[in-house]
Amino acid sequence: MEIATAPGPAADIRPAVLERARRGDQEAFAAVIRHYDPGLRALAYRLLGDRDRMDDALQEAYLKAFRALPRFQRRAKVGTWLYRIVYNTCLDELRKARRAAVEPLDENLDQPGGWADPADVAAGHGDLSRALAALPEQERAAVLLVDAQGFDYRDAAQVLGVPEGTVASRLNRARASLRVALGGTA
Amino acid sequence: MKTVRDDRLGAALRQLEAPEHRPSFHAELERLLAAEAAERRPVRKPNTTRRWALRAAAVAAMAAVAVVTIDLVRSTEGPGPSVQTASAAEIQARMRTALADLETLSGELFARGRSYENAYGWDSRRWSFLLTDRGDFRLTGLSHEENLSYNARRGVQRTLNTSESLGTDDLFAMVRRGIAPGPPDSYPAESILMKDFGALVRAFLAADGATVVETEYEGRPAWRLDVPAQVNKIVPEFSGDEFSLWVDQETGLPVKVVERKDGRTLDELRVEDLTVDEALEPGALALRFPPGVEVSRSNDGFRRTSLAGVQGVVGYAPMLPGWLPEGFELAEVAAGPGQVGVTGAEAGNPPSTDVVSLSFRRGFDQIVVTTRLRNVPGYSQEWADPLATGEGIVDRPEQVVLSRGALSGVEANVLVVPRNIPHLWALTDDLVVTVAGDLSREELIRVAESLERRS
Numbered sequence: 139m140e141i142a143t144a145p146g147p148a149a150d151i152r153p154a155v156l157e158r159a160r161r162g163d164q165e166a167f168a169a170v171i172r173h174y175d176p177g178l179r180a181l182a183y184r185l186l187g188d189r190d191r192m193d194d195a196l197q198e199a200y201l202k203a204f205r206a207l208p209r210f211q212r213r214a215k216v217g218t219w220l221y222r223i224v225y226n227t228c229l230d231e232l233r234k235a236r237r238a239a240v241e242p243l244d245e246n247l248d249q250p251g252g253w254a255d256p257a258d259v260a261a262g263h264g265d266l267s268r269a270l271a272a273l274p275e276q277e278r279a280a281v282l283l284v285d286a287q288g289f290d291y292r293d294a295a296q297v298l299g300v301p302e303g304t305v306a307s308r309l310n311r312a313r314a315s316l317r318v319a320l321g322g323t324a
Numbered sequence: 325m326k327t328v329r330d331d332r333l334g335a336a337l338r339q340l341e342a343p344e345h346r347p348s349f350h351a352e353l354e355r356l357l358a359a360e361a362a363e364r365r366p367v368r369k370p371n372t373t374r375r376w377a378l379r380a381a382a383v384a385a386m387a388a389v390a391v392v393t394i395d396l397v398r399s400t401e402g403p404g405p406s407v408q409t410a411s412a413a414e415i416q417a418r419m420r421t422a423l424a425d426l427e428t429l430s431g432e433l434f435a436r437g438r439s440y441e442n443a444y445g446w447d448s449r450r451w452s453f454l455l456t457d458r459g460d461f462r463l464t465g466l467s468h469e470e471n472l473s474y475n476a477r478r479g480v481q482r483t484l485n486t487s488e489s490l491g492t493d494d495l496f497a498m499v500r501r502g503i504a505p506g507p508p509d510s511y512p513a514e515s516i517l518m519k520d521f522g523a524l525v526r527a528f529l530a531a532d533g534a535t536v537v538e539t540e541y542e543g544r545p546a547w548r549l550d551v552p553a554q555v556n557k558i559v560p561e562f563s564g565d566e567f568s569l570w571v572d573q574e575t576g577l578p579v580k581v582v583e584r585k586d587g588r589t590l591d592e593l594r595v596e597d598l599t600v601d602e603a604l605e606p607g608a609l610a611l612r613f614p615p616g617v618e619v620s621r622s623n624d625g626f627r628r629t630s631l632a633g634v635q636g637v638v639g640y641a642p643m644l645p646g647w648l649p650e651g652f653e654l655a656e657v658a659a660g661p662g663q664v665g666v667t668g669a670e671a672g673n674p675p676s677t678d679v680v681s682l683s684f685r686r687g688f689d690q691i692v693v694t695t696r697l698r699n700v701p702g703y704s705q706e707w708a709d710p711l712a713t714g715e716g717i718v719d720r721p722e723q724v725v726l727s728r729g730a731l732s733g734v735e736a737n738v739l740v741v742p743r744n745i746p747h748l749w750a751l752t753d754d755l756v757v758t759v760a761g762d763l764s765r766e767e768l769i770r771v772a773e774s775l776e777r778r779s
Binding site (some may be wrong): 157158161162163164167169171176179180183184189190192193196197200201202203204205206209215218222226239255257258263265266269270281282284285286288290291292302303306309311317321 | 325326327328329330331332333337338339340341342343345346349352353354356357358360361439443498499510620622663666671672675736
């Protein structure tokens with residue numbers, strides 16, 4: 139286990155590496171993935187709540203990115219673009235699980251009050267872990283991107299596919315819930 | 325909007341742990357990527373291609389430029405009073421009906437603006453270009469090392485560039501085969517410059533409500549067509565509220581496209597020194613690699629075939645339009661068996677599977693009709709617009725229920741906006757259907773309503 143210290147979009151991959159990856163260089167693509175993986179892993183894990191599901195979603199997302207990279211036009215930062223692919227893949231995974239489950243397959247899914255990672259509990263962060271998991275995915279993603287990973291509103295808006303104002307309103311709601319868990323007031 | 329962070333909360337959230345990947349994760353991923361790369365690599369022997377198919381597969385964007393150009397160049401009326409007072413609709417109509425006799429087009433492209441600086445790290449660039457009516461083209465960077473050629477007959481693209489970021493003279497060479505005739509599948513126009521310029525000119529051709537202003541461009545009389553645009557709320561600082569196209573009155577050539585916001589220029593694309601129908605020097609379109617340069621090779625998976633041969637490749641009958649604007653002819657038939665890439669914003673769609681891509685051409689003008697399987701084993705997500713603008717741009721298509729043809733009763737999504745190629749897409753029970761190209765909203769719908777399965 140490790141503490142996720144994601145680089146966030148501010149530390150973009152070297153353009154030369156990205157250029158080679160765009161041309162189909164598998165090693166260069168692996169370097170791109172390694173660069174962003176810690177932050178993407180943190181986001182995927184907190185959205186999906188399970189390591190295997192996190193890994194499955196990330197493999198699917200990275201494969202999508204590999205396929206789509208030659209067409210990446212660099213309107214957005216590559217980090218932001220990757221985060222959006224991972225975010226969308228995680229949402230697809232959650233929707234898939236909801237459709238498939240007559241009864242919840244995973245007791246961690248959609249439980250009022252959320253779940254707490256045992257490691258978080260052991261480290262004394264159980265309340266925050268549980269409160270985070272209880273947030274709607276969109277709010278959870280917003281607070282993870284902006285407060286935990288250092289995205290600005292514009293980049294977070296690109297990842298989430300919503301205007302900046304919507305990011306701000308989601309953050310307000312998420313922070314109000316999480317501050318209580320931190321022992322403060324909403 | 326100013327970003328406000330809760331630093332205490334952020335620090336606490338960073339204390340939450342994320343597990344490492346399972347031990348086999350990277351090996352599994354490596355295998356998946358290798359399998360994907362291997363699918364691209366094999367160079368497939370192309371099927372016999374019919375003579376008329378050789379005229380297809382031009383660079384979409386540059387073709388769009390040519391569309392505008394030729395119509396006005398070929399006019400025998402000249403810049404008389406009736407032309408000078410032309411309405412936007414008249415100019416657009418003349419743009420659409422030109423092209424037919426154009427053989428070659430060459431000139432220079434110049435781009436500058438904030439979005440290029442944001443995306444590429446440069447704020448201005450210049451290229452020379454050469455196009456033919458068969459869809460071949462050659463692009464050469466004049467302000468930097470960038471070379472690209474496309475051979476439509478063979479469906480092969482060659483590129484030779486240095487890495488700007490490395491700051492060295494190391495050259496990267498690549499040969500790409502099996503290219504699709506057009507969007508939404510990856511096609512030669514992967515340059516943001518070419519795609520942007522082409523989409524903008526196409527949008528002017530398709531736009532309702534463009535206004536015409538008599539003006540000057542570099543001391544010469546010109547028309548300026550203005551089209552309002554919706555500001556992208558996700559990246560407003562790089563998103564204009566108006567696009568303008570300058571057309572030289574004497575030659576009828578489109579000479580400049582500008583994106584503005586609140587009256588200030590954000591981005592500018594100019595075409596200069598256009599030459600029409602000049603005889604090509606031998607080898608003018610060729611791009612030869614220097615000895616010793618390592619060449620990367622890839623294959624997009626599309627093979628040129630005949631209409632009769634499509635079903636044998638993909639397993640279903642192609643969908644053909646019974647109506648097209650006057651002058652368009654079927655120019656290229658391509659089939660992509662198996663999985664041939666992915667579409668949609670941020671690659672959000674299932675893999676494109678068993679794709680049929682039909683290109684219709686009227687000189688440099690192009691329409692592309694595609695079908696691909698809707699239901700892909702292992703992928704349950706819904707389809708979104710295969711031609712979505714993406715990368716932070718939120719499209720707002722118009723929903724239209726089609727009333728005729730194989731798509732009768734199907735709800736289609738129509739998108740005609742300055743930042744994208746005019747297109748329509750729809751879902752049947754088993755297929756994803758797209759119609760894209762040099763068409764107005766009404767023409768897109770009419771083409772879609774004329775589609776029928778042909779065995």
